[in-house]
Amino acid sequence: MLTITSTAFTPHGEIPKEHTCEGDDRPPPLAFASVPPGTQSLALIVDDPDxxxxxxxxxxxxxxxxxxxxxxxxxxxxxxALPPGARVGNNDWGRDAYGGPCPPIGRHRYFHKLYALDVMLPDLGAPTKAELERAMEGHVLEHAELVGTYEKTGD
Structure with a gap:
């Protein structure tokens, strides 16, 4: 079964400040394992439903x-840097890059969703999450999630 983990935080644990807007705003380390046979590409979406x-x-x-x-x-x-061939879509700041946790109030959950696809997607430009999800429809072999949390400290 496909898995996604991080050495920076445990499942449902706190994401370190260095990976947020209060730190260096750089993506945390992520590890992928047990990619299913027939996988042609992987996709990653990080979002905050809170x-x-x-x-x-x-x-x-x-x-x-x-x-x-x-x-x-x-x-x-x-x-x-991402490996050769990987493409980045637009986040909700309108940037084609990682944007770390920066919750305006309270402790938020951040879902790191990894998808194993049976195709290499065409060049979608810089798609939104919704556009990528539409392109992935019918092509997801497996998916895995890693949830981290963060609340601003204001230090």
Missing amino acids: APDPRAPKRTWVHWVVYNLPPTTPGLPAGA
């Missing part, structure tokens, strides 16, 4: 959209 306030969420905020990762990719080191 925006703007976990007590009254109004939307899911998208932090990172990545697709066409080679199926042999063992993971992504912290803040490292």
Whole structure:
């Protein structure tokens, strides 16, 4: 079964400040394992369903959209460049890059969703999460999630 883990935080644990807007705002290290046979590419979506306030969420905020990762990719080191061929979509800040946790209020959950696809997707440009999800329809072999949390400290 496909898995996604991080050496920076445990499942449902706190994401270190260095991977947030209060730190270096760089992606945490992620490790991928047990990629199913027949996988042609991997996709990664990081989002926060608790925006703007976990007590009254109004939307899911998208932090990172990545697709066409080679199926042999063992993971992504912290803040490292993506492997050749990988493409980045637009996050909800309108940037084709990672945008770390930056919750306006309360402790939010950040879902790191990894998808094993049976195709290499065409060049979608810089797709939104919704556009990538539409392109993945009917092509997901397996998916895995890693959830981390963060609340601003204001230090």
